[in-house]
Amino acid sequence: MNQIIALKGIVPGGLTAHAAPAPSRPQIAAITTEIRLLSACGEIRQAWTELAARAIEPNLFFEPDFALAAAQHLIAFRNVAVLLAWQGAAGTPQRRLLGLIPCFPRNRLFVPDELIGFSDPRIFNGAPLLDAAQAQAVLAAMLSLRRGWVLEGRGLVLRQIDMASPLIAPIRRAAEALRLNTTLSPANPPIRPRYGVPTPNDIEAMQHALARRGKLELVEARSRTELRDAIEILLAMEASGPKGRAGKAVLQDTREVGFLRAMTRALARCRQSRVALLTLDGRPIAGALVIGRAKDGWLYMAARDEGEAPFFPGQVLLALMRQAAPDRTILQPVPPASGPDAVGFGEIRLSPRATGKPRDLAGRARAALRRGLRLPPARAAG
Structure with missing residues (x-):
């Protein structure tokens, strides 16, 4: 038996009778x-x-x-x-x-x-x-x-x-x-190899190259206050890059930024948001927001310092996050994600x-x- 409460004041018609269950079996609610x-x-x-x-x-x-x-x-x-x-x-x-x-x-x-x-x-x-x-x-x-x-x-x-x-x-x-x-x-077509996409060996080499330029550190938010501050750093980093110059950064849209702040606060209460920064001598050069439960999380937002782009700081950050929590998967939903964590x-x-x-x-x-x-x-x- 189906019953619908329709939208915009539409009143559903009468209900249809259904067959009674056999007396020998307990009745299961429709x-x-x-x-x-x-x-x-x-x-x-x-x-x-x-x-x-x-x-x-x-x-x-x-x-x-x-x-x-x-x-x-x-x-x-x-x-x-x-x-x-x-x-x-x-x-x-x-x-x-x-x-x-x-x-x-x-x-x-x-x-x-x-x-x-x-x-x-x-x-x-x-x-x-x-x-x-x-x-x-x-x-x-x-x-x-x-x-x-x-x-x-x-x-x-x-x-x-x-x-x-x-x-x-x-x-x-x-x-x-x-x-x-x-x-x-x-929906996802086969992914063709692209020039310029870093391999794991490239990422490891870039990590060592960054470490030679200063103290390279992975900083993860541990408390709600730290998470809130890390989110603001991530938003500012995105706004200072190409998306900001194109007027498409989250921080430039009051609705988008309001949603992201409210969503991450709500998820933080049940430990379903993870924010990490990659710092070089204490200066953030990349950031990532991962949402989801402990085992599987989605890379929802990422940003980097464009001045450090030749060193692939975003990919280095994700590699360090995986090393820090090897039992937690960071899922990437769309191409060019083609590794073991990609989802079709x-x-x-x-x-x-x-x-x-x-x-x-x-x-x-x-x-x-x-x-x-x-x-x-x-x-x-x-």
């Missing part, structure tokens, strides 16, 4: 669905955090500390909808959040509607949060929404998905049960096996036009 704006999800923060801890694939970018800070500060996140899957009656201690997919609906005239998983350059991993024990059931509930509502849910597109993700198997099983086609499309991403598309008869196409066109009058606001740029 999975219900709900849609709300991301910015309105602060009140479910506790349930959201618990789901993130049980997710089949943890994803920092869709957890409260990152996503709520983004919704507060960034225009691109302002109108993001979140499709939620719940189990248990509202207001009861047994109620649990089982699934969360940030998305935009796409309604098209002559092809089936789709749920488009939200993607943004600031999000390196597009995996939705799904309860590990019920991932397939949650997907089936989310993709079986009632016809004629704002999210028809007969198709699903997820972008920036790790092609080795544990999500792939339950997505395929759910699609097969619902008679949907599944297409996996790797792609797109997963679930699409109906729809007929192309003229009568069906005409019916879909009429339904899409009716729904077009009551869609959520269009995505804003930024």
